[in-house]
Amino acid sequence: MVGNEFTCIDRNGIAIACSRECWSKHVTVHPEILGQQELIKIIITHPLSEYQDVRHVDTRNYYKSVVLPGIGNTLVKVSIQYSKKYGRERGFVKTAYATDNIKKGEIWLWGHKFTN
Numbered sequence: 001m002v003g004n005e006f007t008c009i010d011r012n013g014i015a016i017a018c019s020r021e022c023w024s025k026h027v028t029v030h031p032e033i034l035g036q037q038e039l040i041k042i043i044i045t046h047p048l049s050e051y052q053d054v055r056h057v058d059t060r061n062y063y064k065s066v067v068l069p070g071i072g073n074t075l076v077k078v079s080i081q082y083s084k085k086y087g088r089e090r091g092f093v094k095t096a097y098a099t100d101n102i103k104k105g106e107i108w109l110w111g112h113k114f115t116n
Contacts, residue, residue: 008041010062010091016044016080018093030097032068033076039066040096043078049111054103058082059094061106063114074098 005023010016018027018040028034047062062078079094102114 006037006041008044010044010080011047014082014089014091016091016093022093026095027093027097032071032098033096036068039076040078040093043076043096044080047111049114050109051102051106052109053079054105056081060109061103063102068098071098075100
């Protein structure tokens with residue numbers, strides 16, 4: 001499974017890739033995200049909020065309120081790991097899934113600030 005499921009540019013102009021392997025092993029294990037590549041790209045490019053991950057300082061979690069088939073109104077979280085290589089910053093999707101709230105301990109960085 002070589003290659004990318006999709007690529008896009010985040011709200012800060014940084015290139016983001018989601019590998020086919022990540023999509024099949026880490027994203028689509030969440031059935032609500034099956035077939036939602038375009039939605040995930042929209043969340044990356046136009047998130048409602050951005051938080052720093054609890055355990056990984058190089059990971060940002062983007063959230064957006066959406067309506068998903070079979071679920072209705074929900075938050076979708078997209079986790080992006082950023083790295084700087086050869087003088088260029090890039091990001092890679094780690095996972096994406098529907099959630100009811102922000103994970104406790106995440107640090108608000110930008111946008112809508114959720115209260116748990």
